[in-house]
Amino acid sequence: MKMLSSGELEAALRDIGARRYHRLHPFHGMLHGGKCTKGQVQAWALNRYYYQAMIPIKDASLIARCEDSAVRREWRSRLVDHDGEHDGDGGIARWLKLTDGLGLDRDYVTSTRGLLPGTRFAVEAYVRFVREKTLLEAIASSLTELFSPVIIGERMAGMLANYDFISRETMSYFDKRPPQAQRDSDFALDYVKQHAKTPEQQQQVLAALEFKCSVLWSMLDALAYAYVSPGHITPGAFVPAE
């Protein structure tokens, strides 16, 4: 193991994204290409809700273990992004506009009763990772945001063009995200470049990003197995009406 230059570390991170980020998952091809039924889009939004809802808990867990006021202050903006300044504001509220627009009952969505177990276990694994690994690894696991502006662009264009049950209004979550993700991933990338001071730490950073890619990927595996033809819905999970 040799020490990578800052540029080499960034290139290795971007290479992981090019191979393992869930943009490459077959379900996203279907979702963005207009090949999903409304029921499949509902199942995606319902399951993804749990991820969105747990993000501030993940971020607060990270802040809670961070001894540097400047990093805590920077990371705090993520809480604002997702929880907003008042009721109805913020990323979680905007995600619920999407599930509302898809005709899902809000109490059912927020109860997470209809979640696939695969979604729950993957999201919980992410929260645990951020709580229990080193702060460096916790920060590195957020680096999937390096790749999210591209997938969000594809999603906005593809879903607005292909589904009559999707509108600019219901997709407002995604309008807000790219500049936030850019700001956040710039910070996190600088942080890992500066704080991974040994080859072992650099490898931990790379492994943390691989781990996070596997969280996002396995959420789509569970979704596709349950809801894409022939569809094997886990007992107890959401059953689309159509």
Place this chain on the structure above:
Amino acid sequence: MKMLSSGELEAALRDIGARRYHRLHPFHGMLHGGKCTKGQVQAWALNRYYYQAMIPIKDASLIARCEDSAVRREWRSRLVDHDGEHDGDGGIARWLKLTDGLGLDRDYVTSTRGLLPGTRFAVEAYVRFVREKTLLEAIASSLTELFSPVIIGERMAGMLANYDFISRETMSYFDKRPPQAQRDSDFALDYVKQHAKTPEQQQQVLAALEFKCSVLWSMLDALAYAYVSPGHITPGAFVPAE
């Protein structure tokens, strides 16, 4: 919510098994019916290895939080079952005979490098559950063993009859399990009947069994999505040679 009689509680537990135990998962139909390729059986054994390997860690976690010497003593037999009395003895060693017999490299199997993330997250969720929920719920989550003798009987008969790469010797893990599972589930069932003293606690017991069923089920979801035609193997996971 009303208090169930002991018999009603047992009936409700058995009803969960009849609806949610992974015996009903389509992958088991394939596996036991001789419809799997050798590569698919390898992928099943490789992923299931992680579950087997974590069982004593789960059981020790349960013993570690139990204040009753009699319960600890009873539960200790599970450690003996899985870890054995010496090298090469016990359930984990017998599981490795199966992966050996399937031609998998033992170091690769035990490294868990080839695991599907869905397997890892589900098994970790089970260990966490046992560590963090009440002792009553932790014990109740073991009750899938009520249903395992039947599935093991089907597995032994089906796999020996249908695959020329499977022998009685490589299946020795399953020979030992039914009487152990019977003893263990008798104890756990008596325990939950005696210790669930309120309707709320009875509901917790039922929910714990549902949770455990969802762990086992989602492991097969991940396996089937990755390895059953067309097969979408998560990046980094085991790729069969055939």
